[in-house]
Structures are given as structure tokens and as C-alpha cells.
Amino acid sequence: MENLSRRKVLTLGAALGIAGMAGTTGTAWAWSGKGSIAGSGTGADPFQVWDDTADAVAAALLKEGKIPAVNTAWQGWIDNNAPLPAGMPDYVVAYLRQVNKLPSWADPAKLAASEKLYTRLSSYLFVSETLGSGIMSTVIPREARAVYWSAGGADMKQRAAKTFTFGYDLHNSKAWAPDGHFVVTANKTRLVHAVVRNLLPTSAKYQDGADQPKPISNGDILRTFHSVATFARSNMLKWNIALSTAEQDADLHAWQVALHLLGVQEQFIPPTWADAEAQAQQMLWPVLGPTDEGVSLAKTLLGYIEKPTLGLDSGFVNELVRYLLNDQMGDWLGLPRDYAQAALVRIEWPAYVAFREGTSKIMPGSFYLFDQFVRGISMLYLNNGTSPTQTPITLPTANRPG
Numbered sequence: 001m002e003n004l005s006r007r008k009v010l011t012l013g014a015a016l017g018i019a020g021m022a023g024t025t026g027t028a029w030a031w032s033g034k035g036s037i038a039g040s041g042t043g044a045d046p047f048q049v050w051d052d053t054a055d056a057v058a059a060a061l062l063k064e065g066k067i068p069a070v071n072t073a074w075q076g077w078i079d080n081n082a083p084l085p086a087g088m089p090d091y092v093v094a095y096l097r098q099v100n101k102l103p104s105w106a107d108p109a110k111l112a113a114s115e116k117l118y119t120r121l122s123s124y125l126f127v128s129e130t131l132g133s134g135i136m137s138t139v140i141p142r143e144a145r146a147v148y149w150s151a152g153g154a155d156m157k158q159r160a161a162k163t164f165t166f167g168y169d170l171h172n173s174k175a176w177a178p179d180g181h182f183v184v185t186a187n188k189t190r191l192v193h194a195v196v197r198n199l200l201p202t203s204a205k206y207q208d209g210a211d212q213p214k215p216i217s218n219g220d221i222l223r224t225f226h227s228v229a230t231f232a233r234s235n236m237l238k239w240n241i242a243l244s245t246a247e248q249d250a251d252l253h254a255w256q257v258a259l260h261l262l263g264v265q266e267q268f269i270p271p272t273w274a275d276a277e278a279q280a281q282q283m284l285w286p287v288l289g290p291t292d293e294g295v296s297l298a299k300t301l302l303g304y305i306e307k308p309t310l311g312l313d314s315g316f317v318n319e320l321v322r323y324l325l326n327d328q329m330g331d332w333l334g335l336p337r338d339y340a341q342a343a344l345v346r347i348e349w350p351a352y353v354a355f356r357e358g359t360s361k362i363m364p365g366s367f368y369l370f371d372q373f374v375r376g377i378s379m380l381y382l383n384n385g386t387s388p389t390q391t392p393i394t395l396p397t398a399n400r401p402g
């Protein structure tokens with residue numbers, strides 16, 4: 001009862017735009033647009049900003065029952081430079097003509113540098129993004145609940161595969177090239193989110209714990225960006241992987257463009273990694289916590305990653321998650337302890353990275369175990385790279401059944 005009252009208060013607060021309730025951080029949003037890539041801002045709170053144009057397109061598609069037709073039409077629409085497919089309503093075509101392109105401020109040299117960087121680091125990024133960010137998403141309460149109660153929550157294997165598509169297409173040697181895929185993948189993702197914003201408010205079970213009028217605000221997307229990209233950069237630095245200033249700039253720039261393509265306004269996008277870190281301190285780390293939905297999702301995801309897929313011992317996987325995140329998150333998710341594996345991971349993972357990167361000549365005893373793990377995780381991505389026959393990103397037509 002207390003929770004319900006709190007939820008009602010929060011929902012009302014969010015609907016009225018009362019500062020401090022937005023984002024459920026308990027603190028008012030204090031980011032100045034001056035400190036964004038736009039250089040100025042309206043002072044709006046990103047947790048009160050959604051994606052009006054895309055949301056209206058999604059609402060019309062749902063109302064007219066056109067989602068299956070769009071999914072069929074865009075199945076073969078993959079390359080960045082491919083013409084928009086036939087078979088979609090005119091308003092979808094008009095919308096995509098507007099958004100399916102790079103912003104004027106995109107810097108081709110930096111994007112090309114990001115392709116090189118990501119090719120070099122892809123296996124580490126995939127580790128950080130699956131067992132790190134993927135599991136962290138289950139302790140971001142709003143994200144865990146949104147994912148659980150949307151259609152994809154009922155089939156996490158397929159949903160994870162779709163998310164790998166995004167990571168694979170971004171961390172690719174030709175992500176931004178005419179025959180790369182990322183611009184299209186990001187646009188499909190933006191429209192998936194818009195459909196979810198229309199669908200989830202009609203789910204009684206989702207609404208029962210909701211604290212905002214509709215999900216996936218600009219602030220929520222930024223929060224996820226920090227749980228993926230800001231977190232990945234800090235991992236690379238922690239693991240002593242050489243990263244030049246130019247490479248770090250390229251990494252941030254690729255994500256700035258990605259955020260733009262996902263519908264985040266420029267007034268909220270951080271211009272430097274220092275600003276990104278400050279934003280994450282405010283909007284990500286303080287809101288993490290367990291939910292029933294998140295605990296269930298984590299269990300499913302970990303089951304998918306360990307034995308059946310990679311032949312890995314669950315103690316090893318659980319301790320890797322605890323190493324990448326922390327023990328508090330591991331405890332929230334009820335991950336059983338395996339102290340022998342914990343010691344192995346904490347000592348030998350950094351040694352494995354150092355040997356692989358050539359900064360140490362000592363090959364750790366568990367080199368092949370880690371190598372099998374890293375290769376296995378990479379295969380999960382490779383198997384789900386975009387192609388018409390592999391797990392394409394599709395618009396949902398309904399929420400999670402039941």
C-alpha cells in the first residue's frame with residue numbers, strides 16, 4: 001500500500017513535471033544545456049522529454065494495424081545507404097526521410113576513428129556489454145520493468161540477440177560506411193522504443209509499478225548510455241588498455257551521434273567524458289536497485305550466456321558478473337558465491353588482458369579459459385550481426401502476454 005501511494009505520488013509528480021521527482025533520483029535535474037553539445041538549452045529535464053515525432057508515428061501504426069506490414073517491408077532494409085523500402089505508409093517514409101541521416105555536426109574522421117577503435121577492442125567491449133551492462137540493465141528499475149513487461153520480456157533469448165545486433169553494428173569496422181548498418185539499426189531501435197512508449201502504458205502490470213507517464217524518456221536513454229558506454233570506457237581504463245585521447249574522443253563522438261539517432265536532444269548530450277562521468281554520477285549510479293522483474297530477467301540472461309551457449313560454469317559466470325559490476329549488485333540479483341572462481345577472476349582477468357595486450361609476457365594459467373569465454377561472447381554477437389536471416393529488429397505489436 002505504501003508502495004502504491006509512493007507510485008501514485010511519483011506518477012503525479014512526473015506528470016506535473018515537478019523537479020526532483022523526475023528520474024526518481026530524489027535530486028533535481030541540474031544539467032545546464034550550456035554544458036551539452038548544443039551549447040545551450042531550454043532548461044528542460046530530460047526525464048520529462050520523450051520523442052514526440054516518433055511517438056506519433058508509432059501511435060498511428062498501432063491504430064491502423066500497420067506494424068506487421070512495416071516489419072515485413074523493412075526486413076531487407078539494412079545498409080546505411082539503402083533506399084527506404086516500399087510497402088510502408090507515407091507518414092513512416094516521410095518520418096524516416098527526416099531522421100535516417102547523420103546530423104550536420106557528425107565528424108566523419110571521428111566516426112572512422114571509432115570504427116578502428118571498436119574493431120581493436122570489440123572482444124573487450126562485448127564482455128563489458130553482455131555480462132556488465134546487460135546484467136546492469138536488470139538493476140536499472142525502470143529499464144528492467146519496461147523490458148520485462150514488453151513483448152520481448154517473454155523471450156529474452158531473442159531479445160538479447162536483437163540487442164546484440166545494435167552492439168555488433170556499432171562496434172564494426174564499417175558501422176558508419178554506406179554499406180554499414182548502424183544508422184538503419186539505430187533508426188529501427190528508435191521506432192521500437194516509440195512503439196513501446198505507446199504500448200506499455202496500456203499494460204496494467206507495468207503501470208502498477210510505473211513512476212512516469214510513459215517509459216523511455218530522453219533521460220532514461222542517457223542513463224542506459226552511461227550503463228553501456230561510460231561504463232565500458234571506465235572498464236577499458238581499469239584494465240590498462242591503451243586508449244589515446246583521440247580514441248576516447250572518437251568513442252564519445254560515435255555515441256553522441258548514436259544518442260542523436262535514438263532521439264535524444266542535443267541539449268542533453270554530454271560534450272566530454274568528464275561531463276558524461278558527472279551525468280552518470282547524477283542519473284545512473286544512485287538509482288540502481290533490485291526489482292522482481294530485474295531479478296527474473298538476470299536469471300534468464302545468465303542462463304542463456306552460461307552452460308548451454310558457452311559451456312561455462314555458472315560459478316565462473318556469476319563471479320565475472322560480480323567482478324564487472326560489484327558485490328552489491330550481485331547480492332541484489334541473488335548470484336550465489338563461488339570464492340575459488342572469484343579469486344581466479346579477480347587475479348587472472350587483468351593478467352589475461354595484460355598478456356593479450358602485450359603489456360605482460362606472463363601467460364596466466366587460465367589463459368585458455370578466458371580465451372574460450374571471450375571468443376564465445378564474441379560469437380554471440382557475430383551470430384547476431386544484421387542480415388535478413390538473423391534476428392532482425394522488429395516493432396512489437398503488443399505487450400508481454402499474460
Ligand code: HEM
Pocket residue numbers: 142143144146147150151152153158159160162163166189192193196215216220221222224225228262393394395396
Ligand atoms: C528495444 C537498444 C534504452 C527499453 C530495444 C532494441 C534495441 C535497444 C537494439 C531492439 C531490440 C528489441 O526489440 O529487443 C537500446 C539502447 C538504449 C536503450 C542502445 C540506450 C542507449 C532503453 C531504455 C529502456 C529501453 C532506457 C527502458 C527504460 C526497451 C524495450 C524494448 C527495447 C522495452 C522493446 C523490447 C520488445 O520488443 O518488447 N532497445 N535501448 N531501452 N528497449 Fe531499448
